[in-house]
Amino acid sequence: xxxxxxxxxxxxxxxxTALIRQGHNVMMGSRNVTNEKIQxxxxxxxxxxxxxxxxxxxxxGDLFFICLNGAFAAAVVKELDPEHVAQKIVIDITxxxxxxxxxxxxxxxxxxxxxxxxxxxxxxxxxxxVKTLNTINYRxxxxxxxxxxxxxxxFLCGNDATAKNQVKHFLVDNFHWRPENxxxxxxxxxxxxxxxxxxxxxxxxxxxxxxxxNFKIVH
Amino acid sequence: xxxxxxxxxxxxxxxxTALIRQGHNVMMGSRNVTNEKIQxxxxxxxxxxxxxxxxxxxxxGDLFFICLNGAFAAAVVKELDPEHVAQKIVIDITxxxxxxxxxxxxxxxxxxxxxxxxxxxxxxxxxxxVKTLNTINYRxxxxxxxxxxxxxxxFLCGNDATAKNQVKHFLVDNFHWRPENxxxxxxxxxxxxxxxxxxxxxxxxxxxxxxxxNFKIVH
Numbered sequence: 401x402x403x404x405x406x407x408x409x410x411x412x413x414x415x416x417t418a419l420i421r422q423g424h425n426v427m428m429g430s431r432n433v434t435n436e437k438i439q440x441x442x443x444x445x446x447x448x449x450x451x452x453x454x455x456x457x458x459x460x461g462d463l464f465f466i467c468l469n470g471a472f473a474a475a476v477v478k479e480l481d482p483e484h485v486a487q488k489i490v491i492d493i494t495x496x497x498x499x500x501x502x503x504x505x506x507x508x509x510x511x512x513x514x515x516x517x518x519x520x521x522x523x524x525x526x527x528x529x530v531k532t533l534n535t536i537n538y539r540x541x542x543x544x545x546x547x548x549x550x551x552x553x554x555f556l557c558g559n560d561a562t563a564k565n566q567v568k569h570f571l572v573d574n575f576h577w578r579p580e581n582x583x584x585x586x587x588x589x590x591x592x593x594x595x596x597x598x599x600x601x602x603x604x605x606x607x608x609x610x611x612x613x614n615f616k617i618v619h
Numbered sequence: 620x621x622x623x624x625x626x627x628x629x630x631x632x633x634x635x636t637a638l639i640r641q642g643h644n645v646m647m648g649s650r651n652v653t654n655e656k657i658q659x660x661x662x663x664x665x666x667x668x669x670x671x672x673x674x675x676x677x678x679x680g681d682l683f684f685i686c687l688n689g690a691f692a693a694a695v696v697k698e699l700d701p702e703h704v705a706q707k708i709v710i711d712i713t714x715x716x717x718x719x720x721x722x723x724x725x726x727x728x729x730x731x732x733x734x735x736x737x738x739x740x741x742x743x744x745x746x747x748x749v750k751t752l753n754t755i756n757y758r759x760x761x762x763x764x765x766x767x768x769x770x771x772x773x774f775l776c777g778n779d780a781t782a783k784n785q786v787k788h789f790l791v792d793n794f795h796w797r798p799e800n801x802x803x804x805x806x807x808x809x810x811x812x813x814x815x816x817x818x819x820x821x822x823x824x825x826x827x828x829x830x831x832x833n834f835k836i837v838h
Binding site: 504506507512513547548551552555583584585586590592593594596597599600602603604606607608610612613614615616617618619 | 723725726731732766767770771774802803804805809811812813815816818819821822823825826827829831832833834835836837838
């Protein structure tokens with residue numbers, strides 16, 4: 401499969417590297433293709449690894465991930481060529497976190513009542529945005545078995561049932577998530593509550609001392 | 620022990636009844652002591668059950684619970700006589716939820732950056748406010764064994780370590796919580812993230828179809 405990754409931070413690089421290991425072709429998209437970090441990654445990774453602009457990575461992918469900093473994700477998405485995103489699945493991992501008041505962060509004020517996930521769907525009306533993976537550490541994103549033998553829960557939401565189903569399969573096939581642990585929270589409006597729990601996640605991380613944990617729903 | 624319960628809704632009544640079964644004396648506090656509901660409760664419950672005003676219930680308790688509607692909790696707390704609350708443990712279960720935009724609720728705008736828990740501590744500077752129990756259904760509050768044999772996590776925060784310790788013991792002794800599942804998230808400022816996850820809890824409830832669940836941290 402051809403996959404675009406918008407954002408070259410820790411999360412983007414971890415996803416890209418994991419997906420290449422799974423046999424996919426991955427283009428990492430950034431503002432400036434010539435930056436050293438991304439060129440190093442392409443060289444280091446070898447076969448299947450490409451670098452491009454944000455628009456090129458979106459155009460390249462059969463689906464693409466958005467793992468940009470919450471502060472400028474919407475601005476980047478707004479500049480994407482609508483032709484390159486039409487009918488594509490967009491996996492949104494962003495979190496609109498504001499660290500200006502210290503740690504744990506808060507939700508950025510402009511996303512307190514309309515989530516970043518919903519904003520992205522609004523900016524890409526012909527794409528199928530699925531919000532997921534934003535509530536866990538990047539090492540769990542790419543391999544659910546990192547904790548408790550994969551028995552813990554991941555949430556997702558989005559407007560299109562088929563797209564959510566495809567994302568579920570993608571997570572199971574590539575990142576070792578168990579189907580029974582993928583919990584559909586409804587349409588993209590649910591991104592508001594999924595983003596809202598991230599400061600709590602940070603608080604728990606600070607309290608228990610490791611980011612390698614997740615929540616499991618018991619009933 | 621003498622316990623005050625401020626608020627006579629589902630949560631307040633469940634707590635009061637459970638605590639009387641544990642052998643405590645409980646005064647339920649309300650705006651209007653003569654209301655039928657609270658008088659019925661006193662009659663029905665019998666020995667150990669009392670009714671009073673908010674101020675009387677706070678004065679009565681060696682410790683007291685606040686389980687008022689988030690919309691007017693601060694206004695009630697502001698009217699409490701400082702003499703009646705000095706040096707007492709106050710267990711704050713409130714959630715500042717705004718249902719005006721539908722379900723799931725949002726956090727009330729005025730508590731988005733300063734939590735209701737922190738507001739209550741500010742209004743009662745000589746009391747030891749401990750925020751806990753706000754992230755679960757009332758049936759789990761009073762008996763953790765309702766799900767998964769009690770193996771799931773409860774969070775608490777507050778400024779005073781001794782008070783938090785006493786609340787932990789109280790939860791273990793009266794409501795069957797396991798000590799290893801009581802997670803201290805730090806000072807009362809952490810109430811912000813503990814309140815922020817409640818709309819997410821509601822979303823999960825709607826998705827899985829039962830309020831009898833909780834989150835367990837796995838790592």
